[in-house]
Structure formats: C-alpha cells, structure tokens
Amino acid sequence: MRAFTYERAASVEAAAGAAASNPEAKFIAGGTNLLDLMKLEIETPSHLIDVNGLGLDRIEATPEGGLRIGALVRNTDLAAHETIRRDYGVLSRALVAGASGQLRNKATTAGNLMQRTRCPYFYDTNQPCNKRRPGSGCSALGGISRQLGVVGVSDACIATHPSDMAVAMRALDAAVETVKPDGTRRSIGMADFHRLPGDTPHIETELKSGEFITAVVLPPPIGGRHIYRKVRDRASYAFALVSIGAVIQPDGTGRISVGGVAHKPWRLDAADAELPKGAKAASAALLADARTTEQNKFKVDLVERTLGAVILEARG
Amino acid sequence: MKFETPAKTNPIDNLKVVGQPIHRIDGELKTTGRAMYAYEWHDPNMRYAYGYPLGSAIAKGRIKSMDVAAVQKSPGVLSVVTTLSVGDLGKGKLNTAKLFGGDKIEHYHQAIAVVVAETFEQARAAASLIQVDYQEESAAFDLAAAKGSAVKPKDAGGAPPDSAVGDFDGAFKSAAVSFDGTYTTPDQSHAMMEPHASIAAWDDDELTVWTSSQMIDWWRSDLAATLGMEKEKIHLMSPFIGGGFGGKLFLRSDAVLAALAAKAAGRPVKVALPRPFIANNTTHRPATIQRIRIGAQRDGKITAIGHESWSGDLPGGGLETAAMQTRLLYAGENRMTAMRLAELNLPEGNAMRAPGEAPGLMALEIAIDEMAEKLGIDPIEFRIVNDTQVDPENPERPFSHRNLIGCLKLGAERFGWSERKQPGLRREGNWLVGLGVAAGFRNNLVMPSGARVRLAGDGVVTVETDMTDIGTGSYTIIAQTAAEMMGVTVEKVGVHLGDSRFPVSAGSGGQFGANSATSGVYAACIKLREAVAKKLGFNSNDVVFENGQVRSGNRSVALAEAAGSDGLVGEDTMEWGDLTDTHQQSTFSGHFVEVGVDAATGETRIRRMLAVCAAGRIINPITARSQVIGAMTMGAGLALSEELAVDTRHGFFVNHDLAGYEVPVHADIPHQDVIFMDETDPMSSPMKAKGIGELGLCGVSAAIANAIYNATGVRVRHYPITLDKVIGGLPEVA
Ligand SMILES: Cc1cc2nc3c(=O)[nH]c(=O)nc-3n(C[C@H](O)[C@H](O)[C@H](O)COP(=O)(O)OP(=O)(O)OC[C@H]3O[C@@H](n4cnc5c(N)ncnc54)[C@H](O)[C@@H]3O)c2cc1C
Numbered sequence A: 001m002r003a004f005t006y007e008r009a010a011s012v013e014a015a016a017g018a019a020a021s022n023p024e025a026k027f028i029a030g031g032t033n034l035l036d037l038m039k040l041e042i043e044t045p046s047h048l049i050d051v052n053g054l055g056l057d058r059i060e061a062t063p064e065g066g067l068r069i070g071a072l073v074r075n076t077d078l079a080a081h082e083t084i085r086r087d088y089g090v091l092s093r094a095l096v097a098g099a100s101g102q103l104r105n106k107a108t109t110a111g112n113l114m115q116r117t118r119c120p121y122f123y124d125t126n127q128p129c130n131k132r133r134p135g136s137g138c139s140a141l142g143g144i145s146r147q148l149g150v151v152g153v154s155d156a157c158i159a160t161h162p163s164d165m166a167v168a169m170r171a172l173d174a175a176v177e178t179v180k181p182d183g184t185r186r187s188i189g190m191a192d193f194h195r196l197p198g199d200t201p202h203i204e205t206e207l208k209s210g211e212f213i214t215a216v217v218l219p220p221p222i223g224g225r226h227i228y229r230k231v232r233d234r235a236s237y238a239f240a241l242v243s244i245g246a247v248i249q250p251d252g253t254g255r256i257s258v259g260g261v262a263h264k265p266w267r268l269d270a271a272d273a274e275l276p277k278g279a280k281a282a283s284a285a286l287l288a289d290a291r292t293t294e295q296n297k298f299k300v301d302l303v304e305r306t307l308g309a310v311i312l313e314a315r316g
Numbered sequence B: 001m002k003f004e005t006p007a008k009t010n011p012i013d014n015l016k017v018v019g020q021p022i023h024r025i026d027g028e029l030k031t032t033g034r035a036m037y038a039y040e041w042h043d044p045n046m047r048y049a050y051g052y053p054l055g056s057a058i059a060k061g062r063i064k065s066m067d068v069a070a071v072q073k074s075p076g077v078l079s080v081v082t083t084l085s086v087g088d089l090g091k092g093k094l095n096t097a098k099l100f101g102g103d104k105i106e107h108y109h110q111a112i113a114v115v116v117a118e119t120f121e122q123a124r125a126a127a128s129l130i131q132v133d134y135q136e137e138s139a140a141f142d143l144a145a146a147k148g149s150a151v152k153p154k155d156a157g158g159a160p161p162d163s164a165v166g167d168f169d170g171a172f173k174s175a176a177v178s179f180d181g182t183y184t185t186p187d188q189s190h191a192m193m194e195p196h197a198s199i200a201a202w203d204d205d206e207l208t209v210w211t212s213s214q215m216i217d218w219w220r221s222d223l224a225a226t227l228g229m230e231k232e233k234i235h236l237m238s239p240f241i242g243g244g245f246g247g248k249l250f251l252r253s254d255a256v257l258a259a260l261a262a263k264a265a266g267r268p269v270k271v272a273l274p275r276p277f278i279a280n281n282t283t284h285r286p287a288t289i290q291r292i293r294i295g296a297q298r299d300g301k302i303t304a305i306g307h308e309s310w311s312g313d314l315p316g317g318g319l320e321t322a323a324m325q326t327r328l329l330y331a332g333e334n335r336m337t338a339m340r341l342a343e344l345n346l347p348e349g350n351a352m353r354a355p356g357e358a359p360g361l362m363a364l365e366i367a368i369d370e371m372a373e374k375l376g377i378d379p380i381e382f383r384i385v386n387d388t389q390v391d392p393e394n395p396e397r398p399f400s401h402r403n404l405i406g407c408l409k410l411g412a413e414r415f416g417w418s419e420r421k422q423p424g425l426r427r428e429g430n431w432l433v434g435l436g437v438a439a440g441f442r443n444n445l446v447m448p449s450g451a452r453v454r455l456a457g458d459g460v461v462t463v464e465t466d467m468t469d470i471g472t473g474s475y476t477i478i479a480q481t482a483a484e485m486m487g488v489t490v491e492k493v494g495v496h497l498g499d500s501r502f503p504v505s506a507g508s509g510g511q512f513g514a515n516s517a518t519s520g521v522y523a524a525c526i527k528l529r530e531a532v533a534k535k536l537g538f539n540s541n542d543v544v545f546e547n548g549q550v551r552s553g554n555r556s557v558a559l560a561e562a563a564g565s566d567g568l569v570g571e572d573t574m575e576w577g578d579l580t581d582t583h584q585q586s587t588f589s590g591h592f593v594e595v596g597v598d599a600a601t602g603e604t605r606i607r608r609m610l611a612v613c614a615a616g617r618i619i620n621p622i623t624a625r626s627q628v629i630g631a632m633t634m635g636a637g638l639a640l641s642e643e644l645a646v647d648t649r650h651g652f653f654v655n656h657d658l659a660g661y662e663v664p665v666h667a668d669i670p671h672q673d674v675i676f677m678d679e680t681d682p683m684s685s686p687m688k689a690k691g692i693g694e695l696g697l698c699g700v701s702a703a704i705a706n707a708i709y710n711a712t713g714v715r716v717r718h719y720p721i722t723l724d725k726v727i728g729g730l731p732e733v734a
C-alpha cells in the first residue's frame, strides 16, 4: 500500500471537486474492495476522499412510485428494507447472496457497483493484465479462466463484473444518478453504466473523472416473481460462476439478467422476448455471441440449465 | 523408557481422567484472545520492527541484479536484506528448495528480499519498490506432460517405491471380473488460518525466535543449518499454532527472514508471510495421477490389485506416496504398487495431512466402489469379503488390531445404508440424493518423545515438553495423562509446550503426536513416581497414586507433602522397540456421506456425514471428535472445491488467496457424526492409543465422490468434483 492523504468530504459537490482536482484521488465508501486493492498495490491512489458522512444513506420513495437508494446505503440495510423485500425481491435476494454478513454491513450501494473484477491475474502484480496495466497483455487468455467471461469479451480482456447486486438492478432497469465535478447531474441507465472491455478494459464504467454516484433509482415495481439464483462451487461466500436475476410474470414474459458471464450484468431485449418460449430459446439469444475458453465453456450449458430451473421455480 | 513388549495393565487403565470428555484446558485462553500466537508476542520493553518479504516473480532462473536504492529512501525503512546481499546460505536438511540466499530461483514467490521498517505498512510499501532483473529459464510445470519422463525414485518416504507379490499381470488378465481406472488429484494447499509468522531477536550471538512450528527441534536444527550457526544458540518458541496441517512441519522462510532482518536492523523483527505466499512460497500437497487395476472372482474375492501413482516435485524432492495404503488395505494374492516421480519446477511439494493416504484413498476408494458395482456386490460387502488381518504383502506380519469390518457394519446400521437406491433414482424436489461409503485407513506411526514432569510443594504437577498444540488438543491430553499417572485432577496440572528449552518430543505430524507425546509424558511420570516413592521410602512396586495422595500398604501421604519445598522432577524419553515392525499398526474408519446434487446446476451440497473410527484408546472423546470433524471438513473441501490452479506457462499457483482457493465455509458442512469404536491397542504404546488426526481425513473425499455417483449416475474420477464435471450427465431440466 502506498502512502496517501485523506480527507472527509463536506458535500457531494466538494467530493466531486476534490476528485477532479487530483486525478490520483479515489472516493472511499465501505472500503471493502478499495482497501484490499490498495494493499496489493493494484490501486495506488495518492489521496482518499471519504464520502461516508454525506447523508446519502437513505432510501426514499420517488414521485414516480419508485425508490431512490442513497449511494451510501449499506448492502445489509438495502437487503432488509421492507419495500425492497416486498416489491423488488430480486434485489434483496441478490444482495444477501453476496459476500458475507460482515462485509455487507460495510459495503455500500455505490461501492458495490464500482467493485472490480475477481480475475486472479488482476490480483497478481507480477503478471501481465490489460485491466491493471493497460497494454501489458491478458494472462487469463490461455491461462486459468474457469471463472471468467464468455460473452461480450475481447482479445484484451475476458474478465467479469463480480457484483450480484448489479445483476438484479439491471433486471429492474435501475438508473445511476451522479454529480460531475462541475456540479452537473445526470442519470445513467444500468444498461449503459458498465462497459464491455473492448480495447480498454481498464475503463469499466461510463463515469467521467471525478464523477460521483449519489443514488440508484428504481422505477415503480413491476410485480411478477422475483428470483435470484446464484450458482457457485461452495454454498456461501463465493463469487458466482453464473447467476440469474429474473422477474417473471404469470404469463411467462419477463426479464432475465445474467451475472458471472460478462464484463457487465448481461441482459438482452432479444433474450427477454424469447423467454416465453423457454430456457433454451432465451439462453440461445443471450449467449448467441459467446466466445468461451476450454475452461469456461461449461457456463453456456450452465446458463441454460439454471434458467430452466428459474423458469420452473417461477411457475411453481 | 523403551516400549518393547505389549502394554500390560498400567495406571492409565484407571481411566479416571484419560478417556474422559474434558474440555480443552487452553480453550478459555483462545476464546478470550489471550493465547499468544507467533506474531502477537509483545514485550513492552522491546522495540519491534517489521519485516515484509518480497517473492520471486519468476518460477525458474536466476537474479541478475536487484536495485534497492528507492527502498532505502522510503519512509521508515531501517534496512533491506536481499537474497544477493546475504550470499549463499545453508539449506535445512528437511527442505527441498532453499529458503533464501543466492541468485538461483527454484520456484515462484521464493523469498528474495525482506524490507525492515518502523511500521508494517512502511515495510510493505517499500518492498514493492525493489527492482529485480531476472534471467528466466525454461522449466516444467505440467504433471500430465511430464508423466512420461517420471523416474523411479530411491525411496518412498522410507519404503521402496515399488512392491510386487505373486503374478499381478497374469492374475489381472485372467480375472473373471476386472476394472482399470485412472484418477487425478490436484495440488492442494494447507490453507491454515494462521499464516507462517516469526519474531526474531538477537542477543549477541544468541537468537530467540517466536514462531509457528509443528516441530520445534526440526526447525531449530534446520534454522541453525540455514544460518550456519550452532543449534544450541537458538531458542525457539511456539506455544500456540493456528493450524499447520503439515505446512509447518519444516522450517519456512519467515523464520529465516526474521533472523536475518533482526540482525541487519539490530532490533527484534516480526515477519508474517502474506496470504499469497502460503500457496507459492511454502509447501503444498503435490498433484497425482493414479491408475488402479483390480481383478476379482465373481464372488468378489480380489485376485489382483495394482496401484500406480505419478507425482512431481522440484529436483531433489520426494514422492506423494499415494499407492502405499494399497499394500495393506485389502487382501489379494497377486499385487503390485509403483510410484514414479517427475521433475517439476512448481513450489516445493511436501507433507499435507495424511500424506500419501489422503490422495491415495481419494482414488482407491472410488475404484473399490466401481469394482463393487461391476461385480453387483454392495460396496460394504465387497470390502468385508476382502478384509485381511495380516499384511497382505507379508502374511507373517499380523495387524496389531484391525476392526475395519466393525466400523463399516456399525456405520451402515447407524447411517441407514440399506436405504441406498440405485444410481440416479432418488429425487427430492430439485435435488438428486445419493449415499456413499469409503473405508479410511492410516498407519499408526510412533516417534521418540521426551518430557519433564515436576511436582511442586503445593501438589501441582507441571509438564514441560517441546510438543506442540496445533489446535489439536495436546495441552489437554498431556494434562490428562499426567493427572492420571500422578493421581490428581486436571486442575492440578500445568502444561508448558513448544519451547526448545524443554525435552525434545515427537512434535505434531503424521498423526503420531498424541500417542507418542502422551507416552513420553507417561515415561517421565513413571520416573517421577519412582522419585516420590523413593523419597518416602515406599516400595515403588505397590505404590498407588490416587486423589492427590501416595499410598503404600496402609501408609498414605499427600503428594504435596511428598514433594517437599524443593519439589521433585521426573524426566524421560519414550523410545520404541520393534513392535511396529513385527506388527502392522494402523487405524481404520468407515466414512458415510449423503449428498444432494442440484438436478439443474450440478452443485453438490453435503447433507449428512458419519465417521466410525477404530483408533485404539480414545484419550479424550471431545478433542478426538474435533480432530475427526475437522478432517471430514477438509475432506469435503478436497472432494468438492480445493484445487491449486496451475498456470502451466509461468509455473505458479494462480488462485493464491482464500477467495480463489475455496475451503469449505460453514454453509457447506452439515451435521457430522463421529463414533469411536471401544477398543485399545496394547501394541501401540502404554497409552494403548493410536493416531486419529489424519484418519479422519482418509477416505472422506471418496465417500463424497461415491455419493455423487449414487445421486446422479455420473462418475467423476478427477478431483475436485465441481459442477462442470457433472452437468453433462444430468437429466434435462424439464
Ligand atoms: C471476501 C469478499 C467476498 C465478496 N463476495 C461478494 C459477492 O459474493 N458478491 C458481490 O456482489 N460482491 C462481493 N464482494 C464485494 C463487495 O460487494 C464489495 O467489496 C463492496 O460492495 C464494495 O463496497 P464498498 O462500499 O466497500 O466500496 P469501496 O471499497 O469503498 O469502494 C469501491 C470502489 O467504489 C468507488 N466508490 C465508492 N463510492 C463511490 C461513489 N459514491 N461514487 C463513485 N465511486 C465510488 C471507490 O472509489 C472504489 O473504487 C466481496 C468482497 C469481499 C472482500
């Protein structure tokens, strides 16, 4: 870990401004991802802006009938929130499928969206990794890739985004609200928030330098069965090999968002449209452009089978 | 004392304290955080500095140069010791790869420098500033690719690498029913909770090291050899150890780095290995490829059994002796085993809990299940038909005591084995449910073990031995032994362990610790009893030690009084005659497992586990049970998720943290039952006990594999049995 300076931001605008004035600065929320990465010198910010004291820890109803989740709401609190549990069950279930109780007590909504990949080579600074050191190469291609992405991947990077929460938010068509250093505010749909790796796997989201997340907004509830199915080697405390966040209506239509397969939560309109036809059709649409490795090709089958189980559960 | 003839009735047989379910005497220290582990030692009068290691970024080659200029300017840095600056160091007798010193790189994350600073954070930050120029050499990292070049090594852990009886090839060819299968087990990591850690402090030319070691005397000798100093000048302490599983049997780099760093900085220095070092800097259990062939008559009697195994290690390293148990476990007139060693440039392979048997039984006990199915015989019945009461390679040599059949029968009854269905037929909701069984087998080893026992004027008995407690319960069973021998309660016994100033003990390894170390305490207590009798003028033959009193005829004296103000001491070492040569001493178990396999995703979740163990006298059923359930948990990890993933291009274990190397979590482990057979083994020691700590692991993973097969009809021969190896054979998701 490199030495760094530290400040507590006094306001959202001040936080964004401070970040903009120092390109090597980072926001710190729960610190559960950032501190680990700093210890390994994968992240080397020279300055930390603590955003815990900005009062962004509330969940409020929106005039449209949805919910605005403050960026600093802890994962535990979000998962336990009554309205979330009642009307957005897929989100609550995704959250409690992630990490551990202790981590969820610290982890925040914004931090969870911004967490970085779990590709093992990303964590070993001796190894080439385009995401960690742009242009150095991708060690996972031709290496250990069982956990990694099968769709939307590039020759530069096949990493996945590890968040469970984001998969559910994508299914719910959530939007991320931000403030830029110049004070302008904008809203970015979850579909666009995370990027595919392309040639620039080190750029993971649409956020611009210093841009600060203030909240995530959920549209009004859409009913249906809310299911989150996380498939993993051990029963808890493991990242997903594949996960499916689904909202399925009584008529068989619905939305499916898939985790563990891409650089972002993977959802396609074409696949949603196929959903009434069943798991085979929907997963064929989801993974039409799959590009697998020898080690992770099982994920294609696994998505289809898991989706099959999810559809059965929705019917049952 | 030398144990040369089978034990007769002795004071241990009173079982007032020994054999009783006594909670661990160090439990409160541990649950209240007062048990000091290596890195936590803190003397307010010492100004500790912190050392942080740097590991090699290549797997094989040499270091051309190292630039530490930036490090020396970094805040708080006191000194930098590099593998080049220390020059050529010695190598411990029990180490394969050098731990430090010189320009040669033998494996990834080999220690190449330690930076000492005022704070841990300063040392860590500075360590990353070292610039290293390597010259990489090509090397071999892939066992499957190197298998063809594997050779017959000189020895297999003290035994010959090959064995042959009768005509295996002929008998196998002509067998009525035969089976030939190949299995693989991956490289596995000890992944203990407490990483290797040491504090070193010099006083002139004398070195004190607080460390985390299973074997005090081995470490002390090898540290002396590495540093080129006299063993007597080293004082080593390791009273509490947060798990070792074999990973702390042999001297590791933390102790060497701490010693050199403390010398350079002129201050006591703390060094802990960062978690990623556990996989690549320390040892691991090597991967194996195993071929098993079995031929049998239609009635199930084995006529031919063959087990071959291949593993790899660094030049000068040793085998994973995975075929050993096949020499002893089942009858059969025609037999062969062969073990071959390939040269690999991965980190050093070495002992991990139940070395040899753990991976060997992972394969053999699936093969037995497969063969039973081919024969159409229940797998328990098949094992019973082929039980042997003598060493099958050497029939004049009987087992000292062997009740594998009892374990299997009792387990079958308790577990409800008769409810097992044909493969793939039991479905409960989304779960395919199956039962599996495997035999467990592990030899009972004995090691010389010394102890000193003091009796003080207040009647308190104090034991001193360099025995270690790696979380196993040594403190408690040693207290029980001394209490039984001296006729006092456990509360009247103090136990001091893990200090090189104490008599050299067996240490903790090879499941020899409990039986050997308590036998050493037994021997020392016999000496102390003699001293007490002598002082009181009692005839030592008819003296009884009971209720804090010493009695002879109608005379009775309080122990405290007998000790007097000077106290009394007994010291001795238990040594062993040839009973382990004349008799095969082993431990046995039956492992039973019920799994559910998700019919859609192939995820396996264990639902019930039972182990029935025959391991001689159980010195303490609570600590023994903890050993077995811990081992069953480890077996679950080895079956389902644990695998050091090898990057065969660059030669290192990629998943070198606890997020990537998945050991079981609580949610993976269901209800576990353990039953101990009520037995003693007078051939093993005056304690009549045998090892238990490794037996609990042997066979578990195969029982899980067999249960997965019974649940799904999918036979997986390559560990770990992850869902990707299963889903291809599962039914369509309706
Ligand atoms: C052992 C372990 C297991 C885990 N398992 C899972 C799992 O199974 N599933 C899962 O989904 N996650 C898992 N996680 C990840 C966990 O969810 C994240 O670490 C956590 O959500 C991050 O939140 P945080 O508030 O601690 O973020 P921090 O660590 O504080 O920050 C993370 C990143 O977000 C940025 N950031 C924080 N707040 C803002 C803001 N308001 N605006 C812009 N940028 C911001 C920071 O600058 C930083 O780059 C696991 C983590 C660990 C350590």
Ligand code: SF4
Binding pocket: A117, A119, A120, A121, A122, A128, A129, A130, A131, A132, A137, A138, A139, A140, A141, A148, A156, A157, A158, A159, A201
């Ligand atoms: S997959 Fe991405 S994160 Fe992993 S090594 Fe390649 S570039 Fe780095």
